[in-house]
Amino acid sequence: MSLNEVELLAAGADLLAREAAYLDERRWDEWVALFAPDCVYWVPTWTAEGTLTTNPQTELSLMYFAGRGGLEDRIVRIRSGRSPAALPLPRTTHMVGNILPLEKPNSERIRLRSSWTCNAFFPLMNSSHTFFGRAEYELALRGGVWSIAKKKTILENDRIPMPIDIYCL
Amino acid sequence: MGVLSARSYVDDRPADGVFRVHRDVYSDPELFELEMKYIFERTWNFLTVETQIAKPNDYITTFIGRTPVVVMRDAKGNIGAFLNSCRHKGATVCRFEKGNAKFHVCLYHGWAYDASGKNVSIKQRESADYPAAFDAENHDLIPIAKLASYKGLIFGSLSPDVPPLEEHLGDLKFFIDLHMEQGAQGMEIIPGRVAYTYRGNWKMQLENGQDPYHVDTAHGSFMAIAERRRKGQGNTAAQEQDWQKRNNVQIGAYEFPHGHTSVWHDVAEPERRAVYASLDEIKSRVGPLKAEWMVRMRNAVFFPNLQIADQIVPILRTFRPISVGVTELRSNVIGPIGEAPEKRAARLRQFEDFVNPGGYATPDDITVFADCQVGFGATGVDFLQGYSRGIGASQQGANEEAIEAGLHPVSSVKGHRTQNTETGTHAPFREWVRLMEAGMAGRKAYP
Ligand code: FES
Ligand SMILES: [Fe+2]
Numbered sequence: 001m002s003l004n005e006v007e008l009l010a011a012g013a014d015l016l017a018r019e020a021a022y023l024d025e026r027r028w029d030e031w032v033a034l035f036a037p038d039c040v041y042w043v044p045t046w047t048a049e050g051t052l053t054t055n056p057q058t059e060l061s062l063m064y065f066a067g068r069g070g071l072e073d074r075i076v077r078i079r080s081g082r083s084p085a086a087l088p089l090p091r092t093t094h095m096v097g098n099i100l101p102l103e104k105p106n107s108e109r110i111r112l113r114s115s116w117t118c119n120a121f122f123p124l125m126n127s128s129h130t131f132f133g134r135a136e137y138e139l140a141l142r143g144g145v146w147s148i149a150k151k152k153t154i155l156e157n158d159r160i161p162m163p164i165d166i167y168c169l
Numbered sequence: 170m171g172v173l174s175a176r177s178y179v180d181d182r183p184a185d186g187v188f189r190v191h192r193d194v195y196s197d198p199e200l201f202e203l204e205m206k207y208i209f210e211r212t213w214n215f216l217t218v219e220t221q222i223a224k225p226n227d228y229i230t231t232f233i234g235r236t237p238v239v240v241m242r243d244a245k246g247n248i249g250a251f252l253n254s255c256r257h258k259g260a261t262v263c264r265f266e267k268g269n270a271k272f273h274v275c276l277y278h279g280w281a282y283d284a285s286g287k288n289v290s291i292k293q294r295e296s297a298d299y300p301a302a303f304d305a306e307n308h309d310l311i312p313i314a315k316l317a318s319y320k321g322l323i324f325g326s327l328s329p330d331v332p333p334l335e336e337h338l339g340d341l342k343f344f345i346d347l348h349m350e351q352g353a354q355g356m357e358i359i360p361g362r363v364a365y366t367y368r369g370n371w372k373m374q375l376e377n378g379q380d381p382y383h384v385d386t387a388h389g390s391f392m393a394i395a396e397r398r399r400k401g402q403g404n405t406a407a408q409e410q411d412w413q414k415r416n417n418v419q420i421g422a423y424e425f426p427h428g429h430t431s432v433w434h435d436v437a438e439p440e441r442r443a444v445y446a447s448l449d450e451i452k453s454r455v456g457p458l459k460a461e462w463m464v465r466m467r468n469a470v471f472f473p474n475l476q477i478a479d480q481i482v483p484i485l486r487t488f489r490p491i492s493v494g495v496t497e498l499r500s501n502v503i504g505p506i507g508e509a510p511e512k513r514a515a516r517l518r519q520f521e522d523f524v525n526p527g528g529y530a531t532p533d534d535i536t537v538f539a540d541c542q543v544g545f546g547a548t549g550v551d552f553l554q555g556y557s558r559g560i561g562a563s564q565q566g567a568n569e570e571a572i573e574a575g576l577h578p579v580s581s582v583k584g585h586r587t588q589n590t591e592t593g594t595h596a597p598f599r600e601w602v603r604l605m606e607a608g609m610a611g612r613k614a615y616p
Contacts, residue, residue, distance in 0.1 A: 060359055060517060077390040083389070
């Protein structure tokens with residue numbers, strides 16, 4: 001791996017770590033700003049035990065937003081103070097690891113996969129739940145900064161016992 | 170402890186304008202046991218949709234109450250439904266949610282069944298020294314007592330003593346038609362499924378669909394988002410109704426026999442409904458009356474386990490009681506077979522936005538259900554007061570809209586949107602009392 005590639009992957013890993021940290025620290029505006037305005041944010045469903053949906057235009061997703069507006073909506077909701085599901089807001093800790101390149105990175109595009117867990121404590125129910133899965137990212141260099149152009153999140157434990165939101169994924 | 174008579178949990182005195190439900194109905198584990206026995210196991214339950222098992226040897230697993238059931242199409246294409254439990258030692262024979270298999274081999278000792286439920290192999294039978302009495306027994310999967318379909322929806326009963334399905338559905342057929350006749354070539358469940366549990370009694374979701382009163386409080390954040398979207402901000406792809414305009418329309422509810430019910434309301438912006446673009450085609454096929462009703466928002470309940478709702482887009486949502494305080498929900502979005510790609514995508518966005526466990530409505534609903542379940546811990550305060558809105562506008566039999574639609578409800582209610590009638594909850598509770606009473610008295614469920 002060239003020095004340049006190592007640097008690119010480090011930049012990618014840094015972005016993934018910040019994405020997780022901003023969610024945990026509730027730095028919502030900074031979190032949204034990590035995504036490109038025309039980003040795709042996709043959480044497919046499972047069609048049965050072992051198969052994921054592959055096309056969000058013809059099959060059901062847990063979440064699918066074409067554009068950052070969909071993420072902004074979620075933040076409006078969190079901040080509205082009018083959503084019972086987010087009162088009080090669950091406390092979360094994300095761990096992101098096993099970051100590997102999906103292709104040779106270049107100075108315009110980095111594609112990565114990661115594994116993640118999110119431990120969420122729901123004060124209302126006095127109980128914790130671990131959401132876990134993996135994710136695929138496409139990062140793009142926009143105006144000199146790396147942004148998330150595409151994120152596909154796979155939720156492995158999809159029999160969901162708690163309401164889910166962007167901060168659980 | 171010990172349970173009281175079924176009637177004592179539902180204070181139902183129409184002459185006095187009283188309808189109250191005791192909170193134990195949601196929280197007493199003994200009542201829950203009786204509900205499984207006397208309701209879920211003694212009446213028709215919704216199982217699945219025919220398009221889910223379209224090909225020979227397709228199968229899907231589900232539950233009637235707590236009873237595991239597998240619905241299969243055999244090699245010849247006939248649909249059967251069986252207890253999903255091996256005749257040998259009881260293990261589930263089909264362990265997957267769905268699939269296609271000519272043979273089902275039990276993973277415990279290897280007994281095998283074909284797609285018609287017939288036992289085709291008992292491992293090492295020849296050397297077993299089985300007695301003649303064993304050979305004389307039937308070893309096939311046990312079929313459930315009754316199985317029937319209406320408009321592609323498959324229903325089953327563990328008890329043989331139930332009325333014929335169509336008689337049991339009665340006027341609920343009209344509301345099923347409004348769902349299943351939207352597509353010229355029929356309707357299908359769109360692939361992908363969401364399954365989630367909430368910490369509350371199964372009747373809370375059943376009632377929630379009949380509860381327009383909660384929408385502007387529990388879903389207040391959603392209205393703020395919808396408002397923003399109208400200014401072009403946020404996820405505008407998920408076209409939503411204008412929740413303000415929505416407040417000026419008419420609302421109504423019908424009570425039907427056998428616990429079925431439906432609330433409806435008119436829409437201020439019909440052009441935002443998924444069905445709108447196909448309305449001309451639909452009118453030519455099913456007539457203007459049904460087409461008009463398809464545009465109306467509807468939320469019907471097939472008692473006890475299915476919500477047939479079209480608040481945003483048509484959905485089928487099943488409730489599966491796990492315990493007195495835990496319920497599993499499965500929501501399916503249905504769409505016309507052969508739907509144009511851009512319409513299919515728009516339908517999906519609307520469903521995900523509102524109905525998903527990560528959408529804008531459901532997480533709030535299931536959180537407040539959990540709040541209620543905690544609140545039911547307050548004992549000694551007897552009856553709840555959430556069933557009275559709209560009683561003052563209730564009339565026996567059919568009202569104008571019902572007569573026009575050829576419906577024969579037990580009672581009808583109509584009013585301004587903010588009447589937010591709660592009378593849609595009455596039919597399920599009246600049937601709850603009837604079935605529980607019959608069960609406790611040792612009578613048949615259907616005389
Ligand atoms: S339990 Fe099925 S073969 Fe023994
Ligand atoms: Fe709701």
